Amino acid sequence: MALVEVRDLHKIFGPNPRKAIPLIKKGLTKQEILKKTGCTVAINGASFSIEKKETFVVMGLSGSGKSTFIRCLNRLIEPTTGEILIDGKDIMKMDKETLREVRRYKMSMVFQHFGLLPHRNVVNNVEFGLEVGGMTKDERREKAVRAIKLVGLEGFEQSMPSELSGGMQQRVGLARALANDPEILLMDEAFSALDPLIRTQMQDELLDLQTKMHKTIIFITHDLDEALKIGDRILILGPDGRVRQVGTPEEILADPADDYVKKFVQNVDRTRVITAGLIKRRSPTVCVAKDGPEAAMRLMEKHGHSHIFVVNADRVLQGILSIDDAVKLKKEKVRDLSSKINTDVYTTLPETAVADLMATALETRFPIAVIDQDGVFQGIVDRAAIIREVNEGMDDQTLTPTALSDIHDELNEREGNA
Numbered sequence: 001m002a003l004v005e006v007r008d009l010h011k012i013f014g015p016n017p018r019k020a021i022p023l024i025k026k027g028l029t030k031q032e033i034l035k036k037t038g039c040t041v042a043i044n045g046a047s048f049s050i051e052k053k054e055t056f057v058v059m060g061l062s063g064s065g066k067s068t069f070i071r072c073l074n075r076l077i078e079p080t081t082g083e084i085l086i087d088g089k090d091i092m093k094m095d096k097e098t099l100r101e102v103r104r105y106k107m108s109m110v111f112q113h114f115g116l117l118p119h120r121n122v123v124n125n126v127e128f129g130l131e132v133g134g135m136t137k138d139e140r141r142e143k144a145v146r147a148i149k150l151v152g153l154e155g156f157e158q159s160m161p162s163e164l165s166g167g168m169q170q171r172v173g174l175a176r177a178l179a180n181d182p183e184i185l186l187m188d189e190a191f192s193a194l195d196p197l198i199r200t201q202m203q204d205e206l207l208d209l210q211t212k213m214h215k216t217i218i219f220i221t222h223d224l225d226e227a228l229k230i231g232d233r234i235l236i237l238g239p240d241g242r243v244r245q246v247g248t249p250e251e252i253l254a255d256p257a258d259d260y261v262k263k264f265v266q267n268v269d270r271t272r273v274i275t276a277g278l279i280k281r282r283s284p285t286v287c288v289a290k291d292g293p294e295a296a297m298r299l300m301e302k303h304g305h306s307h308i309f310v311v312n313a314d315r316v317l318q319g320i321l322s323i324d325d326a327v328k329l330k331k332e333k334v335r336d337l338s339s340k341i342n343t344d345v346y347t348t349l350p351e352t353a354v355a356d357l358m359a360t361a362l363e364t365r366f367p368i369a370v371i372d373q374d375g376v377f378q379g380i381v382d383r384a385a386i387i388r389e390v391n392e393g394m395d396d397q398t399l400t401p402t403a404l405s406d407i408h409d410e411l412n413e414r415e416g417n418a
Contacts, residue, residue: 014039060237277350
């Protein structure tokens with residue numbers, strides 16, 4: 001079961017919001033409904049689900065209803081119609097006390113503007129929500145200090161907000177939201193007010209934090225690059241308040257649902273988004289514990305390769321074996337491959353962007369081995385895959401046709417010399 005499920009959600013502002021629903025069903029535009037009823041359609045029939053521990057990004061241009069949407073999730077703004085299920089329970093049907101408990105313990109919110117109390121120091125700001133909730137002083141202090149440490153502000157507990165940079169102030173806001181260990185974190189353009197360099201740093205820190213926290217994060221942004229960087233899945237809202245597409249970054253880029261989404265992604269540098277894990281392919285391997293040169297040669301012949309990757313019994317990468325070295329071992333009647341394994345192999349993690357593999361591709365005559373954090377072999381990224389993604393990602397601001405041609409020629413020259 002999804003942690004959050006939204007069904008046919010509408011939010012309409014105006015004198016008689018429900019009067020607009022039949023007009024929406026008839027297919028009238030946002031402008032036509034405004035003219036007929038004086039009502040503004042902010043969210044138009046949104047339906048989707050969010051899984052536990054997922055970073056779900058909602059994006060769209062100004063006026064698409066992003067901030068309205070996230071405030072509907074915790075009923076800071078009352079939806080007009082629809083269902084919002086949290087762990088299977090519809091918050092639209094909750095009384096004030098039950099809703100208050102959900103807001104207090106199930107979900108927390110981080111706003112674009114930090115909203116820190118200027119007369120309170122960092123630790124007092126972080127524990128403010130817990131204090132309002134009636135938690136004892138010792139317990140709320142313990143939780144606040146833990147959250148401050150989590151966001152990297154240890155040592156700044158007694159500092160005042162005016163003494164902190166913008167990025168540090170936003171970390172205080174994040175710590176405040178995390179203090180009571182909520183399952184769901186709502187982030188409304190949380191980094192938009194920050195300078196570009198600090199914003200990039202905060203995005204990286206959020207990704208690092210998520211590997212430790214494993215929260216369900218619903219993140220609002222108008223920046224596609226930000227959405228592609230941090231989102232497990234992305235929901236794109238159109239200017240009419242309708243959901244245009246929900247998908248992974250790869251799905252959004254590779255298969256836009258309509259012309260509106262296509263315009264969003266047409267200038268994105270794919271090489272900064274597509275990762276080694278997405279373009280890797282399977283490759284034959286031999287196991288150093290059981291295979292000898294005969295088995296290695298047979299596999300190389302079968303697949304038309306002049307080399308083969310070698311793993312141990314746990315599929316941890318050991319290196320690469322060439323056909324020439326396999327032949328030498330066979331002639332010498334040596335069955336153990338260990339002496340001829342070349343360990344000078346370029347490797348990468350699945351999450352590495354294709355753009356970051358370009359220099360490596362120019363340096364190595366072998367495919368790049370994709371391994372996980374434990375060194376387990378997962379496949380390879382070869383020159384053809386890298387060239388294809390560079391070609392797809394080419395635009396006037398990232399790579400000229402001449403530069404692409406030069407890369408193509410150099411890679412092929414190196415491959416020919418291999």
